[in-house]
Amino acid sequence: MSASAVIQGDNAVTAIESVLANALLPDGRRAHVDLAGGRVAAIRAAAEPAGGTGVPVLDLAGALLLPGLCDGHLHLDKTLLGLPWVPHQAEPNRMSRIETDKKVLPNLPLKTAERAVNLIRRCVAQGSAHLRTHVDIDLESGLSKLEGVLEARARCAEFATVQIVAFPQSGVMRRPGTLALLDAAVGAGAALVGGIDPLEIDRDPKGQLDGIFAIAERRGVGLDIHLHEPGDMGLFNVQEICARTRAAGLQGKVTISHGFCLGDVPERKARAAAEAMAAAGVALVTHGAAGWALPPIAMLRQAGVTVFAGNDDIRDTWSPYGTGDVLARAALIGWRADFRRDDEVMIAYDLVTDAAARAMGIAEYGIKVGAPANFFTVAADCVPEAVAGHPPRQLVFHRGRIVAEDGAALDRPAVPGAGRAGRN
Amino acid sequence: MSASAVIQGDNAVTAIESVLANALLPDGRRAHVDLAGGRVAAIRAAAEPAGGTGVPVLDLAGALLLPGLCDGHLHLDKTLLGLPWVPHQAEPNRMSRIETDKKVLPNLPLKTAERAVNLIRRCVAQGSAHLRTHVDIDLESGLSKLEGVLEARARCAEFATVQIVAFPQSGVMRRPGTLALLDAAVGAGAALVGGIDPLEIDRDPKGQLDGIFAIAERRGVGLDIHLHEPGDMGLFNVQEICARTRAAGLQGKVTISHGFCLGDVPERKARAAAEAMAAAGVALVTHGAAGWALPPIAMLRQAGVTVFAGNDDIRDTWSPYGTGDVLARAALIGWRADFRRDDEVMIAYDLVTDAAARAMGIAEYGIKVGAPANFFTVAADCVPEAVAGHPPRQLVFHRGRIVAEDGAALDRPAVPGAGRAGRN
Numbered sequence: 056m057s058a059s060a061v062i063q064g065d066n067a068v069t070a071i072e073s074v075l076a077n078a079l080l081p082d083g084r085r086a087h088v089d090l091a092g093g094r095v096a097a098i099r100a101a102a103e104p105a106g107g108t109g110v111p112v113l114d115l116a117g118a119l120l121l122p123g124l125c126d127g128h129l130h131l132d133k134t135l136l137g138l139p140w141v142p143h144q145a146e147p148n149r150m151s152r153i154e155t156d157k158k159v160l161p162n163l164p165l166k167t168a169e170r171a172v173n174l175i176r177r178c179v180a181q182g183s184a185h186l187r188t189h190v191d192i193d194l195e196s197g198l199s200k201l202e203g204v205l206e207a208r209a210r211c212a213e214f215a216t217v218q219i220v221a222f223p224q225s226g227v228m229r230r231p232g233t234l235a236l237l238d239a240a241v242g243a244g245a246a247l248v249g250g251i252d253p254l255e256i257d258r259d260p261k262g263q264l265d266g267i268f269a270i271a272e273r274r275g276v277g278l279d280i281h282l283h284e285p286g287d288m289g290l291f292n293v294q295e296i297c298a299r300t301r302a303a304g305l306q307g308k309v310t311i312s313h314g315f316c317l318g319d320v321p322e323r324k325a326r327a328a329a330e331a332m333a334a335a336g337v338a339l340v341t342h343g344a345a346g347w348a349l350p351p352i353a354m355l356r357q358a359g360v361t362v363f364a365g366n367d368d369i370r371d372t373w374s375p376y377g378t379g380d381v382l383a384r385a386a387l388i389g390w391r392a393d394f395r396r397d398d399e400v401m402i403a404y405d406l407v408t409d410a411a412a413r414a415m416g417i418a419e420y421g422i423k424v425g426a427p428a429n430f431f432t433v434a435a436d437c438v439p440e441a442v443a444g445h446p447p448r449q450l451v452f453h454r455g456r457i458v459a460e461d462g463a464a465l466d467r468p469a470v471p472g473a474g475r476a477g478r479n
Numbered sequence: 480m481s482a483s484a485v486i487q488g489d490n491a492v493t494a495i496e497s498v499l500a501n502a503l504l505p506d507g508r509r510a511h512v513d514l515a516g517g518r519v520a521a522i523r524a525a526a527e528p529a530g531g532t533g534v535p536v537l538d539l540a541g542a543l544l545l546p547g548l549c550d551g552h553l554h555l556d557k558t559l560l561g562l563p564w565v566p567h568q569a570e571p572n573r574m575s576r577i578e579t580d581k582k583v584l585p586n587l588p589l590k591t592a593e594r595a596v597n598l599i600r601r602c603v604a605q606g607s608a609h610l611r612t613h614v615d616i617d618l619e620s621g622l623s624k625l626e627g628v629l630e631a632r633a634r635c636a637e638f639a640t641v642q643i644v645a646f647p648q649s650g651v652m653r654r655p656g657t658l659a660l661l662d663a664a665v666g667a668g669a670a671l672v673g674g675i676d677p678l679e680i681d682r683d684p685k686g687q688l689d690g691i692f693a694i695a696e697r698r699g700v701g702l703d704i705h706l707h708e709p710g711d712m713g714l715f716n717v718q719e720i721c722a723r724t725r726a727a728g729l730q731g732k733v734t735i736s737h738g739f740c741l742g743d744v745p746e747r748k749a750r751a752a753a754e755a756m757a758a759a760g761v762a763l764v765t766h767g768a769a770g771w772a773l774p775p776i777a778m779l780r781q782a783g784v785t786v787f788a789g790n791d792d793i794r795d796t797w798s799p800y801g802t803g804d805v806l807a808r809a810a811l812i813g814w815r816a817d818f819r820r821d822d823e824v825m826i827a828y829d830l831v832t833d834a835a836a837r838a839m840g841i842a843e844y845g846i847k848v849g850a851p852a853n854f855f856t857v858a859a860d861c862v863p864e865a866v867a868g869h870p871p872r873q874l875v876f877h878r879g880r881i882v883a884e885d886g887a888a889l890d891r892p893a894v895p896g897a898g899r900a901g902r903n
Contacts, residue, residue, distance in 0.1 A: 140860040143819040346773070346817045375824055375867035376814045387811065390800045393770045395567040400799055436564040443799035447886075462871070 076105035078120035093454035111472030123184020123429030125411030128365025131171040132200040167203025176464035177379035182431035189222035222249035228262040250280035277308030289316025297335035306336030318348030333359030338414040342367035363411035400439040428455035500529035502544035517878035535896030547608020547853030549835030552789025555595040591627025600888035601803040606855035613646035646673035652686040674704035701732030713740025721759035730760030742772030757783030762838040766791035787835035824863040852879035
């Protein structure tokens with residue numbers, strides 16, 4: 056089949072719109088990738104002619120083509136990107152950070168939507184295609200941050216998908232009225248209900264977990280619950296979350312964010328928690344654990360838990376660090392987890408690709424015929440090299456269009472091989 | 480004083496050779512920096528005219544100018560940079576890595592010198608000016624790796640300084656003949672004597688430490704000893720090293736590399752070790768501790784210990800990870816150490832600048848009149864922003880010449896403002 060042919064699938068006949076020629080695929084093959092309607096129309100051997108009459112061809116010249124990355128844990132509403140440097144202002148504890156947010160964020164010269172757009176574009180520039188962000192829902196700000204992030208999502212719809220968790224950063228039971236706001240947030244566009252440290256923050260695990268699971272059941276959505284609590288305190292809530300997930304039939308739709316407790320208990324206890332999570336279909340997302348012990352990723356996976364990764368704070372009111380590069384974050388996690396062999400580095404890769412897509416419910420993920428054409432290119436011989444060294448992203452594609460080049464998002468998506476964009 | 484004036488210092492009269500105009504200095508001032516003889520000749524207010532007649536001027540346009548970074552822990556002889564991807568081949572333990580090196584490294588298609596040059600240039604491209612590298616000295620390879628690294632150092636002499644530790648990777652007492660080789664390595668150009676895990680590897684702490692300290696005393700050089708040993712085993716050797724440092728009068732010339740034990744003992748015990756290190760003038764260099772607990776950097780500094788940082792393995796036979804960016808490594812360490820406020824982020828910065836220069840014995844460090852003109856530029860408002868976000872390095876200067884631009888080392892140094900190099 057030549058690139059100018061029309062192809063048939065799902066009863067639709069679509070003309071090839073552009074060709075990414077001479078790509079190195081993750082499995083090592085060299086191929087031409089035909090794009091049509093924002094999707095992969097065909098993957099052809101590189102020995103064939105790349106293009107046909109009038110079809111734009113972008114020669115990737117052997118660059119490694121990888122699927123758009125998944126960043127499973129962000130806080131788009133908290134970032135300070137786009138502002139001059141803002142020094143960290145909170146005291147060194149979680150409650151101070153929660154309260155400082157309420158003083159700092161409403162008074163910034165850039166609104167939530169602007170800052171969130173800046174961060175989405177930063178993530179896209181580094182190869183991310185799918186973002187899950189928590190957005191603060193609280194009594195002071197109501198749904199205003201959600202509205203800002205929804206606006207940012209709409210403005211960046213051609214650049215990435217954004218999945219929103221309605222996040223009760225200030226607590227749930229200690230702040231009566233929050234449950235109603237979380238419910239309203241789901242009605243307004245949040246795809247998941249959040250939670251936070253039911254013991255440490257709310258001092259009422261039954262109250263918080265019953266409340267947020269009730270919203271999820273009623274609304275038919277999943278949950279993603281921040282769990283910073285250490286040791287046995289954290290494990291208690293892991294078990295509570297797993298029990299409620301099974302009872303509600305929400306297997307595969309619930310995530311625990313951080314789960315630091317899994318890294319600081321004896322392996323025997325962590326294994327019991329892992330088995331409960333696997334049985335309940337509860338996933339874990341990690342940002343690499345910063346000052347905490349890293350959860351035992353290999354053991355969790357072996358037990359059947361879906362483990363994925365995200366950047367968490369990126370130059371925001373909680374942390375001055377973070378670059379938006381989730382491939383670099385995968386490498387950091389691999390380094391901390393002592394993943395050295397190629398098959399181990401591939402675990403780090405899985406955290407920000409397939410495993411994350413599974414946990415985030417992203418259908419049709421990966422480089423395959425019929426799937427959305429979300430990719431990026433790097434100069435690397437193979438996937439382990441791309442992860443370990445995470446070299447600069449060359450081109451980023453979303454829905455078949457170029458959306459970033461050489462580390463910067465474009466103003467608007469460009470057709471590969473047509474005119475200025477790309478290395479052709 | 481205008482940039483064309485001749486200046487006087489140390490009885491020498493030198494004409495200004497080039498001017499870096501409109502730099503943002505670490506202290507927030509905007510300034511022109513006059514260069515002569517590879518050094519800073521003057522730092523002038525940016526309100527003055529930048530240049531005089533015939534003096535090349537490079538306009539930095541307000542970019543942040545920072546002193547060339549110090550990478551305090553590298554293994555130039557082990558890197559695989561420049562080769563197609565080589566999967567990690569060792570079993571998951573230190574002894575297997577030691578033995579695997581002996582099979583892999585001698586049979587690579589690129590010699591030590593070539594690979595070491597590649598890594599030096601990679602580090603330079605990211606702003607490093609001063610490197611301390613360990614080089615394996617063992618019965619199988621003798622001084623051959625040292626010779627390769629010495630050749631690489633000579634070839635890169637205009638790009639960075641390289642300080643070599645004669646490193647008994649395979650052990651000392653368990654491999655009779657190694658002490659003589661270490662002594663010969665110092666004679667051949669190594670600036671420090673190394674050591675490794677006197678209990679775990681050699682099972683003879685007295686033998687190893689007496690042996691390597693004797694060489695250091697006789698040769699009048701310092702020591703840098705790898706200490707991976709955990710808990711109380713590691714603390715035992717910290718105390719042994721401190722006692723010998725004081726007895727030999729080597730205060731300020733001895734470094735412990737890693738010191739993982741300091742991170743995994745109760746604070747009371749770590750504090751006692753820190754006090755012993757401070758009293759003996761024994762420094763600690765950390766690479767961020769990977770899978771181990773991070774040593775308590777703030778406490779160590781408070782106790783008076785010089786703590787600095789380095790990348791350690793960079794795409795080598797021990798680890799597939801590492802990029803050569805020691806500013807990113809400082810950020811990683813700050814993230815793990817929970818350094819969020821600007822004054823804390825400045826501790827992370829200190830680890831790869833002033834503290835490292837002090838530990839490495841680099842005189843005349845920093846951006847000041849008379850000091851070697853070793854700098855780099857980044858787009859940042861201030862030092863904490865440069866560390867936390869570690870944006871791409873724009874220009875790197877060594878001894879007054881541009882040696883790297885936009886993330887790549889030049890073939891040969893270029894005069895700032897003269898012709899192609901630089902953003903002028």
